[in-house]
Amino acid sequence: MTTKEMTMKLQGVLPALVTPFDAKGSIDFAAFGRHLTALRAAGVAGWVPCGSSGEYNFLTDAERDQVLRFVQDFARPGEVLIAGTNAPSTAGVIENTLKAKALGYDAVLLAVPFYTKPTQAEIVRHFQAVIQATDMNIVLYSYPGKDGVEIGYEALDALADEPRIIGIKESSGVLQRAIGIATRYAGRIQLVSGSDDIAWDFMHWGADSWICGPANCMAKPVCEMDAAFRQGDHARAKQIMTAIWPAMNVLESGKFVQKLKFGCELQGNPVGECRMPLGPLTAEEKAEFAQAMQVVVDWK
Template sequence: MLKLSGVLPALVTPFDRTGAIDFVAFGRHLDSLRAAGVSGWVPCGSSGEYNLLTDAERDSVLTFVRDQARPGELLIAGTNAPSTAGVIANTRRARELGYHAVLLAVPFYTRPTQAEIIHHFETVASATDMDIVLYSYPGKDGVEIGYEALDALADNPRIIAIKESSGVLQRAIGISTRYAGRIQLVSGSDDIAWDFMQWGADAWICGPANCMARPVCEMDAAFRRGDHARAKEIMQVVWPAMNVLESGKFVQKLKYGCELQGNPVGDCRMPFGPLTDAEKAEFAAAMQPILAWA
């Protein structure tokens, strides 16, 4: 089984003033994250506005990140689509490009039953022979990848992990204990990431890493070397900013956080709207300890 570990940023997609993908800014962004200590890349997820990209743009993003990656850096592609056939096509393309795994939520706009979820992921795994990281985010998708589905999928050799983004710690505990050695728990609830680590999450697919990579990577490193107290201290520093992120306009705030770091990546595409002055001020205040990180 492919082992997932470290901080894997759920990458934003930079845009220029015309709304086109800004690959110069993208390369600069990847360089800054690599310098902070990330262990790989997760392009074309929800933080990357994948649903607002054309097929050609998604392909160009996956190709660019693949070309920028260095040996040893893990590549996980977001290959979601509204239909199973679309997911299969996107996943096959990611495999052609050399990605190690894909990150898949349930198909959006469908709210499938647990039986439909099982059939969907089994079909994708069989048709693509690609390692799959499930992505359970009921707040966004309207349905949870529940224990009924996980019980059925846990022994599929291509279902290797689940990014758990419900924000409910009991789910992380349940997954960690129920599927130990079968499905890897990946932190996807950023404001309780330290708690996930305590329950065995060795990897963190992390949207906030776009604008606070140094502290989150230091937190991960501290926990790995057994300094759980230091990891908790860092969590306490970054938690206020993460809490503001979780309060709404998540992607807009990630991009504004990059701007605050001196690494502008442009605005979001519509229908995402801009941050208000009050929202900017709130997030900037929460980011101050992170901007001052030594």
């Protein structure tokens, strides 16, 4: 068995957690605890705090540390802990990653440093520097729609045999890209579903894990879908995907995090509003998402 084959295996639904805020805009840890409890009851496999769904770029360093510590304290043995530790600079990513490692996180989720649009060579240099300084497991996060640049094959080719590069959350929304990763890096980089409205397709191409923003507000069907596929009942998994796809589609149409939080409210677990500059949903946007979410709210 090679070193690469011995790296940790990612499986199941891993919610990309929202960060609850109270009416004054402070982190609402009481609501956070209720939210995590509900997700655990639905069957999630672990936790991913301080990703883009968690509004990490709107948190202070102290707040991010508090969130990571709170989730780590809540987690039980066997629940995977993956921390979002992104920052605008490589030095900042290293500092955040070392903090997550000290808290006992299993891995970190890292997009390219934001506001930089690095070249592929710069992407490789950045991740190699983080690995060298931290010796931490890394799940890459390719989200060109938000970051303005893709972690392309040139970078992935250079990083694929790094033992600490364990997977890639692919959020381009392009199925051909997921297929390319699954086939080109089989046994080297795990494909992680990050394009929620085509997650069923990702599963067919070998994605055994799903870092899932929608799990915040539709954890029961999402976890049931994952379990059905894992048990070989692909028809049932497709049936569930068909039922929740309209809500997924509305989520992907814009104001993603605001809709995640409104979805939590629809489920009876309010987690507050988003921080500025993210604005509130309009009455029309709420009505559209509430209608699409009804099947999820009624899920048994």
